[in-house]
Amino acid sequence: MTSVTRAGHLAPYFKATSSVVSNGLKPLVVAHTPAEKVLVHPLPKTSTVESLHGSLPIQGLKARVNGRGPSHVRFAHTDIQYPDFSAYRRKETQDPTAKSAENVDGRQSFTYLIAGAGGVAGAYAAKSIVTHFVSSMAAAADVLALAKIEIKLSEIPEGKSVTFKWRGKPLFIRHRTANEISTEQAVPVDTLRDPQHDNQRTQDPKWLVVIGVCTHLGCVPVANAGDFGGYYCPCHGSHYDASGRIRKGPAPLNLEVPPHSFVDESLLVVG
């Protein structure tokens, strides 16, 4: 009840609009027009980031419109001071009339050269690191040096096959007779299971150097045995000829020829 009696005082504040449009008749009621007052909240003092943020026109509307007086917010844009970055800008771009295409090469040179030099150095470093780690997987030089053996050929009589140990495997060195050489040279290559001519397997036809491991299942063949006068594997009956080539039996490949070289007439290095 009290609110109804007090409504008369509050009436101007509840009004949505306070202007009256005349309809030509005498107004029945003289509207109460409150004094013109500032509709806009005063801008806060921009001393902190938050107060500066609050002054931006991105917040909720701060002005109430009642149809009279200014209702827009005007932010000054002619008297705002903004920083001058010309000290940090490139000289070529400071002139707004200059075409950027004409000075782009000069501006890019430093960036491109530094990036390119960095790329070159990086590629070199990457290659060095990769080479370092990959080469660490290879056998060391001392191991490789020990993995060579020297054989005095003058101690092997003609027609004899001698067995040495080389890198944990038996190594056959055969001093072939002229008869054996001519026989092996004459074998037609296309009749062989693993076609290799005798010249491909020997550097000096007098000397045959093969690894004495049967290519079938890895037994050690017996020298000067078998149907072809070379080697014979007793495990499953593979016959190799005097050039170490498979001629009969289950083995698929010829006896392996290791890398070897003749230092002089009487010295052979295998490995």
Added chain:
Amino acid sequence: MAIWAPVNRTLFKKTSTYFLVATLCTFFFERGLDMISLAIFEHLNKNKLWKDVKDRFKKKEVKKDEKTCK
């Protein structure tokens, strides 16, 4: 700038040619750096390397061989 501008346009503008140039330069850079560093190392270790002292030892070896042959 007269030299730089066409180089920039033809080689450095495209990423593909830029990488190609960098890769090619790496070969020369590697060779040059290796040679320079080796030269510095050999200069610092002068008279200590095998190639500097080789002659002193070679004579002895030859003498030894002669002895064994005799």
